[in-house]
Amino acid sequence: MTGPLLKVDNLRISLAGDGATYSAVENVSFEIGRGEAFGLVGESGCGKSITALAVMGLLRRPLSLGGGRIVLDGKEIQDASAAEMRRLRGKRIAMIFQEPMTALNPLSPVGKQIAEMFVLHEGMGWNEAMDRAEDALRQVRVPSPERRIKDYPHQLSGGMRQRVMIAIALACGPDLLVADEPTTALDVTVQAEIIDLMAELCAAKGTAILMISHDLGLVANMCKRVAVMYAGRIVESQAAEAIFATPSHPYTRGLVDSLPRLGERSKRGRQRLREISGVVPSIAAYPAGCRFNPRCPSVTEVCREVVPEATPLPAEGLVRCHHHG
Amino acid sequence: MAEPLLSLDDLAVHFKIGNALGGGIKTLKAVDGVTLDVKPGECLGLVGESGCGKSTLALAIMGLLPPTRGTIGVDGQEISGSKAPDRMRMARTVQMVFQDPYASLNPRQTVRRTLADPLRLHGVRDKAEVEARVMDMMAKVGLRPEQADRYPHEFSGGQRQRIGIARALILKPKLVLCDEPVSALDVSIRAQIINLLLELKDELGLAYIMISHDLGVVEHVSDRVAVMYLGRIVEQGGWQEIFENPRHPYTRALIAAIPDPFHRAAISAKAKARGEIASALNPPPGCHFHPRCPLKADICVSQDPVLAAVAEGHRAACHFRDRVS
Ligand SMILES: Nc1ncnc2c1ncn2[C@@H]1O[C@H](COP(=O)(O)OP(=O)(O)OP(=O)(O)O)[C@@H](O)[C@H]1O
Ligand SMILES: Nc1ncnc2c1ncn2[C@@H]1O[C@H](COP(=O)(O)OP(=O)(O)OP(=O)(O)O)[C@@H](O)[C@H]1O
Ligand code: SF4
Numbered sequence: 001m002t003g004p005l006l007k008v009d010n011l012r013i014s015l016a017g018d019g020a021t022y023s024a025v026e027n028v029s030f031e032i033g034r035g036e037a038f039g040l041v042g043e044s045g046c047g048k049s050i051t052a053l054a055v056m057g058l059l060r061r062p063l064s065l066g067g068g069r070i071v072l073d074g075k076e077i078q079d080a081s082a083a084e085m086r087r088l089r090g091k092r093i094a095m096i097f098q099e100p101m102t103a104l105n106p107l108s109p110v111g112k113q114i115a116e117m118f119v120l121h122e123g124m125g126w127n128e129a130m131d132r133a134e135d136a137l138r139q140v141r142v143p144s145p146e147r148r149i150k151d152y153p154h155q156l157s158g159g160m161r162q163r164v165m166i167a168i169a170l171a172c173g174p175d176l177l178v179a180d181e182p183t184t185a186l187d188v189t190v191q192a193e194i195i196d197l198m199a200e201l202c203a204a205k206g207t208a209i210l211m212i213s214h215d216l217g218l219v220a221n222m223c224k225r226v227a228v229m230y231a232g233r234i235v236e237s238q239a240a241e242a243i244f245a246t247p248s249h250p251y252t253r254g255l256v257d258s259l260p261r262l263g264e265r266s267k268r269g270r271q272r273l274r275e276i277s278g279v280v281p282s283i284a285a286y287p288a289g290c291r292f293n294p295r296c297p298s299v300t301e302v303c304r305e306v307v308p309e310a311t312p313l314p315a316e317g318l319v320r321c322h323h324h325g
Numbered sequence: 326m327a328e329p330l331l332s333l334d335d336l337a338v339h340f341k342i343g344n345a346l347g348g349g350i351k352t353l354k355a356v357d358g359v360t361l362d363v364k365p366g367e368c369l370g371l372v373g374e375s376g377c378g379k380s381t382l383a384l385a386i387m388g389l390l391p392p393t394r395g396t397i398g399v400d401g402q403e404i405s406g407s408k409a410p411d412r413m414r415m416a417r418t419v420q421m422v423f424q425d426p427y428a429s430l431n432p433r434q435t436v437r438r439t440l441a442d443p444l445r446l447h448g449v450r451d452k453a454e455v456e457a458r459v460m461d462m463m464a465k466v467g468l469r470p471e472q473a474d475r476y477p478h479e480f481s482g483g484q485r486q487r488i489g490i491a492r493a494l495i496l497k498p499k500l501v502l503c504d505e506p507v508s509a510l511d512v513s514i515r516a517q518i519i520n521l522l523l524e525l526k527d528e529l530g531l532a533y534i535m536i537s538h539d540l541g542v543v544e545h546v547s548d549r550v551a552v553m554y555l556g557r558i559v560e561q562g563g564w565q566e567i568f569e570n571p572r573h574p575y576t577r578a579l580i581a582a583i584p585d586p587f588h589r590a591a592i593s594a595k596a597k598a599r600g601e602i603a604s605a606l607n608p609p610p611g612c613h614f615h616p617r618c619p620l621k622a623d624i625c626v627s628q629d630p631v632l633a634a635v636a637e638g639h640r641a642a643c644h645f646r647d648r649v650s
């Protein structure tokens with residue numbers, strides 16, 4: 001089949017609260033091709049994780065799907081039943097959650113939690129599944145996997161827990177892997193191995209990846225295309241090399257400028273790190289017009305009144321800014 | 326020279342794992358003989374690969390894990406002895422930002438209570454003052470006033486991490502143990518938090534232990550750096566010494582693997598550690614690093630190297646610590 005593996009079209013996520021309903025995410029659209037890695041970056045609280053949860057069919061009150069379509073492999077799944085979504089999860093779409101302890105069962109040994117995936121989704125017997133679980137742990141570079149399969153989550157270090165979750169998500173070779181900050185707790189060496197493992201999976205099984213990360217370098221390195229979110233909207237999307245070399249949106253430029261650069265302190269002494277001034281607005285009080293306007297260095301009158309339309313960029317991609325560079 | 330605020334002497338934390346029936350009981354030496362000082366107002370960076378014992382060390386200092394051996398002195402008070410330490414005084418002296426924010430926050434407490442309770446408990450009676458300090462702290466970590474009455478699950482991952490930071494700072498302790506405090510934060514908010522930590526260091530003379538996989542962050546904030554490998558400190562020294570003149574082969578490998586965020590094409594090859602990741606369940610004899618060490622000789626397998634001086638304030642645990650490059 002042709003066409004993208006995942007198409008998110010005009011997604012809106014509603015947040016019910018204080019007698020009113022707000023849009024936590026709106027107008028979010030993107031496509032991911034088979035075997036493609038697509039990056040989603042943006043300020044803490046801008047709606048990346050809940051967008052991922054929407055794709056997984058895991059939004060819970062007070063959050064709900066307020067509109068738009070989610071199309072997996074040509075089939076709309078936004079209205080799929082809970083039972084249908086359960087079948088899809090694990091087998092066809094899998095997620096690496098941002099906080100491992102929220103996703104792991106504290107009362108079950110980690111080997112069993114991985115093996116369960118093989119039992120449930122591939123009809124394997126428990127003995128064989130446990131062997132596969134041990135292999136899976138070895139693949140994500142957990143040392144002494146034969147002993148570690150018996151450990152409970154609290155007996156593992158933060159980085160090991162994260163890798164257990166990665167092993168669970170990769171277990172059945174899903175078509176789409178949603179990876180929400182998959183390597184935050186890992187040192188660079190292990191991170192490099194995990195990234196290679198994901199890339200191999202992409203190549204070998206055609207797995208597509210929706211990669212959410214604050215690590216701009218990681219995203220630049222791994223993804224072909226990247227979208228930047230701000231306050232519930234996508235403000236820019238471009239090819240990965242381009243977005244960091246020539247960011248178009250003032251917010252993206254701010255992001256790229258706040259990175260601490262290694263070696264700087266030796267050269268120039270400790271400089272205060274650049275911040276983007278101000279705070280992210282609350283969902284209930286998003287400003288009119290461009291939502292970045294209270295913090296934007298290039299703001300003008302029009303920005304405060306008119307929501308910027310998506311403007312195509314010369315090469316590829318789009319930006320939502322009245323005065324993009 | 327100032328009296329140390331924290332002094333660890335030969336600290337060890339061992340875990341008994343497994344059971345007598347299935348595979349037998351083993352001892353896991355998560356921390357094994359760490360001697361370390363932190364002076365008032367000083368920031369010590371603590372680095373090392375996943376599972377090497379960083380969080381365990383911090384939890385022991387907090388009094389949350391009992392030491393197997395050795396002593397912990399905090400602000401002149403011995404907390405590892407038989408006499409229970411003064412909890413109230415400890416809370417005003419040492420606080421911790423936990424690696425897993427979700428697991429460390431009380432799900433049934435709003436942010437306001439999480440921050441106000443410690444203040445009240447420690448004698449701030451005036452309601453208006455409590456409120457003012459809570460609001461001030463929330464603003465400092467980039468949370469908005471109207472978020473005060475929300476519960477942890479209503480926040481994004483990065484927002485929760487900032488609640489954890491606010492909680493650790495609210496009592497203005499003398500030492501804050503930061504376990505991956507900025508891993509879930511985007512670069513702009515990360516910059517804001519790091520700037521805040523450094524400001525408090527200058528203004529209040531706060532001391533930190535900064536645990537981070539992000540060596541860019543460690544380089545930026547640390548006065549001294551300690552490198553851990555399988556439960557032991559293998560190198561320790563001034564930040565510039567460690568980053569520019571590392572003596573231990575493991576530290577060298579670690580620093581060589583630091584990716585440049587924007588030129589990562591070659592990172593995965595460069596960063597991949599030689600050989601298996603070390604297992605705390607099965608540490609190699611002699612120098613723990615020898616299976617992966619390019620300089621390994623016979624003596625490394627038979628004898629434990631001791632942590633010895635290579636220069637003023639710079640120590641390394643390697644038989645060949647004087648062999649430059
Ligand atoms: N259960 C909930 N109830 C109320 N508000 C919520 C809930 N879950 C998320 N939110 C809000 O929705 C917004 C988007 O949250 P989301 O978790 O998607 O952020 P994010 O982009 O993943 O941020 P981070 O990088 O910090 O993880 C945030 O402002 C958050 O406070
Ligand atoms: N409660 C526990 N019971 C048994 N083993 C434990 C326990 N807590 C930690 N360990 C083990 O101790 C070792 C050190 O763990 P620790 O959490 O200190 O690592 P870390 O350096 O913080 O790693 P990371 O960077 O992944 O967070 C690991 O092998 C871990 O499995
Ligand atoms: S539309 Fe205006 S306020 Fe918004 S980013 Fe562009 S210049 Fe800034």
Ligand code: SF4
Pocket residue numbers: 573574575612613614615616618619620621622625630642643644645646
């Ligand atoms: S003691 Fe030997 S094995 Fe250990 S780090 Fe030094 S050279 Fe390498």
Ligand SMILES: [Mg+2]
Pocket residue numbers: 048049050098180481482483
């Ligand atoms: Mg998130």
Ligand SMILES: [Mg+2]
Pocket residue numbers: 157158159379380381424504
């Ligand atoms: Mg840890």
